Structure formats: structure tokens, C-alpha cells
Amino acid sequence: MPREEMEVAPPLEYLSILDEEGDLDQELEPDLDEEELVQMYRTMLRARRFDKLLLEWQRGGRIGTFAPVSGQEASQIGAMSAARDEDWFVPSFREIAAFLWRGGDPVDMTLYNAGWNEGVAIPEDARDFPISIPVASQLPLATGLAYAIRLRGEDDVAMTFFGDGATSEGDFHEALNFAGTFQLPVVFVCQNNQWAISVPRERQTASETLAQKGLAYGIPGIQVDGNDILAVRVAADEAVKRARAGDGPTLVECVTYRLKVHTTADDPSRYRDEEEVERWKERDPIPRFRRYLEKKGILDEGEADEMTDSVEEELGGVWEEAEERIETLGGPDVMFQHVYADLPPHLERQRKWFGTDEEENDNG
Amino acid sequence: MAEMTMVEALNHALRQEMERDESVVVLGEDVGEVGGVFRVTDGLVDEFGEDRVVDTPVAEAVIVGASLGMAVNGLRPICEMQFSGFSYHAMHQIENHVARFRWRTRGRFPAPMVIRMPYGAGVRALEHHSESREVFFSHIPGLKVVIPSGPRLARSLLVSAIRDPDPVIFMEPKLLYRQFREEVPEDEEAHPLGESRVAREGSDLTVVAWGAMLPRTVEVAEEIAEEEGIEVEVVDLLTVSPLDSKPFTESVRKTGRAAVVHEAQRSWGPGGEIVARIMEDSFWYLEAPIQRITAPDVPVPFFAREEAYLPDKDRIRKGFRAALEA
Numbered sequence: 001m002p003r004e005e006m007e008v009a010p011p012l013e014y015l016s017i018l019d020e021e022g023d024l025d026q027e028l029e030p031d032l033d034e035e036e037l038v039q040m041y042r043t044m045l046r047a048r049r050f051d052k053l054l055l056e057w058q059r060g061g062r063i064g065t066f067a068p069v070s071g072q073e074a075s076q077i078g079a080m081s082a083a084r085d086e087d088w089f090v091p092s093f094r095e096i097a098a099f100l101w102r103g104g105d106p107v108d109m110t111l112y113n114a115g116w117n118e119g120v121a122i123p124e125d126a127r128d129f130p131i132s133i134p135v136a137s138q139l140p141l142a143t144g145l146a147y148a149i150r151l152r153g154e155d156d157v158a159m160t161f162f163g164d165g166a167t168s169e170g171d172f173h174e175a176l177n178f179a180g181t182f183q184l185p186v187v188f189v190c191q192n193n194q195w196a197i198s199v200p201r202e203r204q205t206a207s208e209t210l211a212q213k214g215l216a217y218g219i220p221g222i223q224v225d226g227n228d229i230l231a232v233r234v235a236a237d238e239a240v241k242r243a244r245a246g247d248g249p250t251l252v253e254c255v256t257y258r259l260k261v262h263t264t265a266d267d268p269s270r271y272r273d274e275e276e277v278e279r280w281k282e283r284d285p286i287p288r289f290r291r292y293l294e295k296k297g298i299l300d301e302g303e304a305d306e307m308t309d310s311v312e313e314e315l316g317g318v319w320e321e322a323e324e325r326i327e328t329l330g331g332p333d334v335m336f337q338h339v340y341a342d343l344p345p346h347l348e349r350q351r352k353w354f355g356t357d358e359e360e361n362d363n364g
Numbered sequence: 365m366a367e368m369t370m371v372e373a374l375n376h377a378l379r380q381e382m383e384r385d386e387s388v389v390v391l392g393e394d395v396g397e398v399g400g401v402f403r404v405t406d407g408l409v410d411e412f413g414e415d416r417v418v419d420t421p422v423a424e425a426v427i428v429g430a431s432l433g434m435a436v437n438g439l440r441p442i443c444e445m446q447f448s449g450f451s452y453h454a455m456h457q458i459e460n461h462v463a464r465f466r467w468r469t470r471g472r473f474p475a476p477m478v479i480r481m482p483y484g485a486g487v488r489a490l491e492h493h494s495e496s497r498e499v500f501f502s503h504i505p506g507l508k509v510v511i512p513s514g515p516r517l518a519r520s521l522l523v524s525a526i527r528d529p530d531p532v533i534f535m536e537p538k539l540l541y542r543q544f545r546e547e548v549p550e551d552e553e554a555h556p557l558g559e560s561r562v563a564r565e566g567s568d569l570t571v572v573a574w575g576a577m578l579p580r581t582v583e584v585a586e587e588i589a590e591e592e593g594i595e596v597e598v599v600d601l602l603t604v605s606p607l608d609s610k611p612f613t614e615s616v617r618k619t620g621r622a623a624v625v626h627e628a629q630r631s632w633g634p635g636g637e638i639v640a641r642i643m644e645d646s647f648w649y650l651e652a653p654i655q656r657i658t659a660p661d662v663p664v665p666f667f668a669r670e671e672a673y674l675p676d677k678d679r680i681r682k683g684f685r686a687a688l689e690a
Contacts, residue, residue, distance in 0.1 A: 064488045064667055093490075115488065115668030133492045134450055135422050168421035169453065196422050198398040204421050263490075271397045332672030335665040346631065350660045354672075 009215035015235055016225035020283050022291025030234050034298050040081055040101075040229060041293055041304075044073040044286050045311045047097035050106055051260070053315060054096075054113060058264045062319070063113040069096040071227070071259035072191050074285030076161065077101050078232025079189045079252065082240045083159050090129045090142040090160035094191070094258075098161060102128055106315060110322035118329055127156075136162055136169035139188065143175045146184035146249070157243040159187040159236075165196025167210050173217075176251065180217035185243035187236065188214070188251045191226060193258035198271040214251030226254025227285040230292070257283070367545040373515035374404045374480075374536065376548060377522040378442065382412050385440060388526060391418040392427055392444030392480075401446055402482055402541055424453035428479060432462050432531075435477040440526060448483035448535065449492035455500075462531045463506035478525045478532045484576050484627060485674050486539035488667040495664055496575070496628040501533040502605035502637075508532045508557055509605040513578035515546040520555040521602060528557055537576035544579070560608040562615070566595030569687055570615040572638050573625040574601040577675060581625050584680045596684065604634060609641045616642055620651035623687045627674055630658040652690035657683035 017028045051070045057063045069076065076097035080089065089095075089102050099109060103126070112119025112131065120130040132138035142160035149156045166172050167190060179186045190210050194201045207213060214221030220242070224231040232254055239250035257280035261268055268277075293299040299307070336343060336351040343351065368376065382388045390405055390412075396419035399406030409417040420427050424445055431441035445451040451458075458479070466474040485494035501509045510525055510532055512518035518536070525532040563573075564582050566589070573581040578600050585596035597619060599612045616622045622642055624635040635656040642654055657675050665673050675683075 065490055112666070115666045115670075117666045117669075119666075131491075133490055134453065137453075165422035168423040170423065170425050171453070196393075197401070198394045198396070199419050199421070203419065265401065267398075270399075326668075332665075332669055335660070335662045335669055335673060339662050347661055350630070354660070 010220065012209060012212050012215065012221055012223065014223045015231045016228050017230040017234065018228045018288060018292050020288055022288050022295055024292065024295075028231075028234065030230055030237065032233070036081070037293060037298055040077050041289055041299070042307055042311065043077050043097065043101050044229070044289065045308055046100050046315065047073045047077070048286060049311050049315050050100070050109075050318075051096060053318065054110075055260070055264070057110075057113075057319060063110065064115050065263045065265045066113045067094040067263045068258075068260040069094055071257045071280065071284070072193055073097045074229035074289065075189070075191045075226040075232055075254035075256045078229040079159065079161070079187070079236040079254070082233055082236035083157060083187075086127060087156050087240070088127045088129070088142065088145045088158040090138050090145070090158060091131060092135070092138060092162045092166065093131050093133050094163070095131075095161050099128070102126070104128070106318045107321045107325060110318055111325060114322065114326065116326065116329060117334065118325075136166035136171040136175075138162070139166070139171050139175035140178070142186050142188075143179045143184060146179060146186040146243075147182060149185050150182070150246070155244050157185045157187060157240050159189060159240070161189045161191060163196060164190065164192040164194070164201050164204055164210060165199070166190070167213055168204055176214060176217040176219055176249070179249040180219045183246070183248035185246070186249040187239040187243055188219075188249060189236070190251065190253045191256055192253050193256050195258055195262065195268075195272065197262045197266060200272075209253060211251055211253035219249050219251050221251040221253065223253045223255060226256030227283050227288065229285060229289050256285075259284075365547045365549050368515045368519075368548045369542045369545055370512070370515045370518045370536070371402055371404050371541045373519035373546070373548045374522055375406055375408075377519040377526075378405060378408060379411065380552070381523060381526045382408065382416065387438060388440040388442065389416045389418065389434065390442050390444070391420050391431065393420055393422055393446045395419060395444050400444060402538065404480070404536070405444070424450050425457050428454035428457040428462060431477045431479070432457065432465060432475050435475045435531075436465070436473045440476060442478040442480060442526060445479060445481040447493045448481040448497060449495055451479070451481050458501070458507070459504055463504045466530065467506060474529055475531045476529050478522070478534050480534045480536060482536045482538040482541070484537045484539055485664050485670045486576060488670070489538075491666060494667075494670060496626070496659070498535060498604045498628060499632065499634050502634065506530065507605065508603060509535065510557060510603050511535045511537065511575040512602065513537070513563070513575055513600050514540065514544070516548050516553075517555055517602060519548050520553040521557070523552070523554040524557050527554065532557065535575070539576040540579070555602065558603045558606055558608050560599055560601045560603065560611050562597060562611055563600040564596065564598040566597035566619070568594045568619055568621065569596045569684060570599065570612055570619045570622045571596055571625060571684070572599045572601060572612050572622070574604060575627070577625045577627055580677050581680055584677050584684065588681065588684065594688065607637065607641065609645065612638070612642070613645045616646045617649045620649055621687045622650070623655040623657060623683050625657045625675055625680055625683070627659055629661045630656060631661045633658055652687055655683045655687040
């Protein structure tokens with residue numbers, strides 16, 4: 001009748017490759033194609049710049065509430081870049097950088113933020129899910145995609161994104177448990193950005209890490225420096241490889257920081273110190289990665305600056321283009337599209353009634 | 365007396381009830397330091413402390429389920445769903461436990477608790493933030509569903525909800541949160557649950573409305589009174605369930621004509637129940653078909669089209685016209 005320690009789960013790892021100065025642990029450095037590294041950097045710049053524009057447009061009343069990504073570019077692009085185009089992308093509501101990596105059109109994203117349903121029309125060949133606002137509700141969906149992948153004998157992967165707050169929802173636990181039970185090809189990417197609106201990470205859960213929550217479901221977990229794009233990429237590569245090989249899901253916790261508001265409806269000065277934000281700004285993932293690229297001789301200073309300018313230029317016309325698109329969009333009766341495959345008769349009557357002078361109660 | 369917005373009036377009710385009864389606790393996402401995303405719980409944590417004003421993890425099911433446990437064990441929880449669109453995460457707790465705990469335990473464990481939730485369209489909110497799902501809750505026996513139409517009633521209804529022996533779903537039309545101010549008396553005021561009221565008297569047409577649709581319905585009634593001398597009687601439900609049909613029944617028997625205005629979608633919506641009550645109780649008094657003025661049977665569109673989705677004054681007027689002319 002012993003009472004003894006049990007070894008129930010492998011120990012948890014923490015991974016960091018590139019420090020705040022851009023210095024490197026060469027043993028851990030991934031072997032990535034230079035062109036891809038440049039692409040990753042450029043997408044980070046695009047995300048940061050687009051975020052700034054969206055914030056300006058929101059403040060100017062051109063768009064509605066949105067959730068800025070600034071600070072989390074490395075977590076999103078590091079993870080997303082480990083997936084292929086045919087893999088599934090299942091976002092929450094802050095994945096601007098991941099969307100851009102997937103080839104998302106900033107004009108579409110602007111339409112969405114300006115309140116037009118057309119902005120989330122998914123291109124025919126894209127395996128991207130739309131923005132998902134109810135916290136953690138997208139995780140079970142990713143799990144189902146993965147089940148279908150396995151049953152159909154494919155080797156794709158579903159990658160889903162969420163925040164620290166999401167780990168408190170039942171949907172998180174149900175999805176992880178289901179994925180673990182059936183050893184499904186899902187990569188759960190948790191962006192622990194330290195704040196769920198006003199509630200700090202340590203008030204969200206008594207767990208020391210979020211990564212360890214995977215262990216309880218028989219899922220390997222790893223915590224990475226989420227502002228170190230190389231570390232995130234390495235962890236995501238391993239997770240994707242594991243999933244593709246049929247060896248089941250992984251929970252990757254990216255320790256990062258939300259540099260701006262939760263959404264534009266929020267005022268963080270009510271609950272967090274500016275000093276904390278300043279400390280995290282020093283760990284900004286973008287300059288860190290730039291220093292790495294410069295030290296490696298992949299980009300020189302001039303090229304890096306030029307890239308910043310070209311990104312500004314590229315995104316400079318997005319609002320005008322979005323406005324032009326808005327001009328072409330249909331009227332109110334667009335709301336009747338895509339409710340069903342075939343519009344039922346009562347809805348057809350309601351649609352016809354819309355925008356006419358006829359009385360509403362013509363039930364036909 | 366002070367002029368208050370609905371947000372301030374609700375805050376006032378919470379503060380007074382927490383002062384009056386130490387068993388009252390508030391819990392929900394971001395209800396503490398930031399005072400809720402709409403500031404309804406502003407300042408409560410400073411006054412009553414973190415044990416009574418609880419910033420919870422992001423987990424609606426446990427917010428509601430734990431509230432039931434608290435209610436059974438001597439507390440009076442008022443929990444907040446940050447938006448009604450997130451209350452579905454807690455629907456199994458509401459349906460399987462909260463609504464029927466009194467019934468399941470043969471009266472031993474009633475669940476006196478309030479589930480507050482902002483709801484409704486019209487504030488350019490994101491997807492899943494704008495629905496009007498009062499029927500989800502009204503269809504469940506054992507729940508009371510309350511929707512105020514202005515600051516003063518919001519305050520006095522919330523007071524009644526907190527003191528009620530049964531669970532109350534308290535739905536706050538966020539379009540009205542800061543739309544206008546009303547005098548709210550400092551002294552205690554509690555409007556009884558289950559009592560609708562005549563918001564405007566009239567003799568030509570009976571219109572039932574509530575929440576964010578009430579002020580615009582009254583406005584249209586005033587306009588056509590002035591322009592055409594037609595007097596519309598407007599009944600403000602206040603409690604959607606259990607439905608108090610007396611005021612609108614009496615009114616319909618007087619006017620012979622009726623319409624319902626709601627922002628919920630049309631089919632299987634709350635208007636169906638109200639129309640059925642009128643048909644059951646007042647059929648022989650009717651002179652014309654009853655009109656439903658509602659949102660169409662589609663998901664609430666993203667906000668660029670939400671004004672077209674919501675019944676506006678023009679559609680309300682057209683509905684009145686149909687009810688009057690038929």
C-alpha cells in the first residue's frame with residue numbers, strides 16, 4: 001500500500017532563443033530560409049502598421065470596436081508560419097498578424113471593422129475561419145476539423161488561437177480533452193498576453209503556467225517566450241510536425257503582452273500601470289527580430305528602414321480602397337443572403353418587403 | 365432626486381441594495397476595478413471590497429452555476445454576463461439548474477439570484493453583441509425576465525429583482541444605457557415584477573413594446589397624435605415573463621386594434637405570445653388583424669446595416685397604419 005510520488009506527465013519546457021538584445025542561443029536557432037525570415041519580419045511590420053491605422057480610423061469614427069494586436073506579432077506569425085496553406089487557421093478576435101500571414105486582405109479586414117459582413121467572406125481556396133468573438137468558442141471547432149482530417153486520412157493540421165482568459169472557459173477544457181482523447185492533429189496556440197480585459201493572468205488561474213493545463217489532458221505543453229519569434233516558430237514547428245505525424249495535439253503557451261487596449265472600448269489606465277507597459281515595450285518582438293536579422297546580415301539598416309517605408313506605402317491606400325468597395329456593396333437586403341442555402345418562403349417575403357412601402361404584415 | 369442615465373441608475377440600485385443587505389454580492393467578468401465594461405458596477409469594489417464584488421475568470425458557466433450555489437447558501441448573488449451573447453456559455457446552468465432548483469427540490473432550495481446582461485442592437489457593437497433573445501429565457505419556466513425602458517424604472521425594477529425569491533434574468537437594453545437621463549429619487553423605489561404599465565394613454569390603437577423599442581414607439585405615438593389626432597395607447601411590458609397581460613387586454617378591449625413592437629426576430633419571437641394572448645382573451649373585441657413590427661428573421665447584421673435591421677420610427681409608423689386601416 002504505498003503512498004508515493006507518481007510520474008504522471010513529462011516535465012514542462014520553457015523555450016527562449018533570442019533575447020531582448022537580439023542575441024542568440026545558436027544551439028537552439030532554427031534553420032530557416034532567409035527569404036522566409038524576411039517575410040516574417042515584413043508581416044510583423046505590416047501588422048503593427050495596420051494596427052496603428054485601424055486605431056486611427058476607430059478614433060476618427062470610421063470603423064467600430066476592434067482588438068489591437070500590437071505586441072503579439074511574434075506569437076502569431078511565429079506560430080502561423082509553421083503551418084502550410086492547406087492547414088486550417090481558426091482564430092479568435094485579435095489575430096490581425098496571423099491573418100496577414102495567411103494572405104488576408106487588409107481591405108477585407110477594414111470592411112469587417114467598418115461593420116460590413118462582406119469583410120469576412122472567406123476566399124474559395126482559403127482554409128481560414130472567420131473571427132470568433134465568444135471567448136474560447138472556436139476551440140471545439142478546430143477539434144472537429146482535426147477529427148475530419150484524421151478520418152479522411154489527410155495530413156493537414158488545424159491551428160487555433162486564443163488568449164489566457166480563454167483557458168478558463170469550459171470550451172477550452174472540452175476541446176483539449178476531446179483532442180487528447182482522440183489524439184487529433186490540432187495545435188492550440190495560447191497567447192498569454194497577461195490581461196483578460198482588466199483581469200491579470202495571476203487572477204485568471206492558480207496554475208503556475210497555462211502550458212501545464214495540456215498535461216492534464218494528456219497533451220504535451222510548452223511555454224515559450226512569445227515575443228521571440230524564433231522560439232515560437234520552433235515550438236510551433238514541433239507541434240505541427242507531431243500533429244501531422246498522427247501523434248496528437250500540443251498546447252503552446254506564448255508568453256507575450258498586449259501593448260494596447262483590450263479593444264477600443266476599453267481604458268487600461270483604470271487597471272494597469274503604465275510602467276508595466278513600458279517594461280514590456282523593451283521586450284517588443286519587432287526590434288528584437290530586426291536586430292537578429294541585422295546581426296545575421298540578412299537585412300542591413302538601410303534595407304530594414306526601407307521595408308518599414310514600403311509597408312507604410314502599401315497600407316497607405318487601404319482606407320480609400322475600402323471606401324470604394326463599400327460604395328459597391330448591396331443595400332439592407334444583403335442581410336438575407338446566406339442565412340440558409342435556399343431562402344425559405346417567409347424570408348423571401350420579408351426580403352421583398354424590405355425597402356418597399358408595403359406593409360410588414362403581409363404574411364403571404 | 366438626481367438626473368441619471370440608466371447606467372447610473374442601475375449602479376445606484378446595486379449600491380443601495382448592497383448597503384441594505386450584506387448578503388448581496390456582485391460577480392462577473394471585469395465588474396471590479398473597471399466597474400464593468402459599461403460601468404454599471406463602477407465604484408462598488410471600492411465601497412464593498414473584493415469579497416463582495418468579484419472579478420471572476422472568463423467563465424460564464426461557473427459564474428451562473430456558482431451564483432446558484434451562493435444563492436442556496438444564504439447569499440443574494442447578482443451576476444453579470446458581459447454581453448447577452450456570452451450567456452449561452454451558461455445556458456445549461458440556467459436551463460438545468462437555475463430555473464428549476466426550487467421545483468427540483470420541492471421548495472427546499474429556491475434560487476434568489478439575478479443574472480444581469482446588456483443586450484440589443486443599435487450601438488455599433490461587434491458580432492454576437494447585439495441580439496435580443498428574451499424568448500430564450502422567457503420560454504423556460506421558473507425564470508422571470510425583466511427589461512427596463514428607462515433609468516428610473518431600471519433602478520426600481522433591479523431593486524425588485526434583487527429582492528425577488530426567484531431567479532431573474534435582468535436584460536439591459538444597451539442602446540438606452542446613456543441615451544437619456546431621468547430623475548431618480550434617492551428614496552427607495554421598487555416597481556413590482558410581473559406588472560406592466562401603460563406608458564401612454566390612447567383610445568384608437570393598443571401597442572405593446574419594451575426595452576429600447578419603447579421610447580421610439582412612444583415618440584411615434586406622440587407624432588401621430590399631433591399630426592392626425594390618432595391616440596395610441598402604449599403598454600410597456602417591463603416584465604416579459606411571467607407576462608402581465610391585464611393592461612394590454614384592457615386596452616385592446618377599449619381600442620379594438622393592436623400591434624407589438626420588438627427588436628427580436630419575428631418568427632417564434634415574443635410578439636407571437638402576446639398576439640396569442642390577445643387572440644385568446646380579446647378576439648371578439650378585435651376590429652383588425654394584429655400587427656407585428658419586428659426585426660426580420662436573419663442574424664443581426666454587422667453594424668453598418670443594423671439600423672436597417674432594427675424597427676425604426678418609419679417602420680413602426682407603417683405598422684401602426686396597417687393596424688389602424690385594416
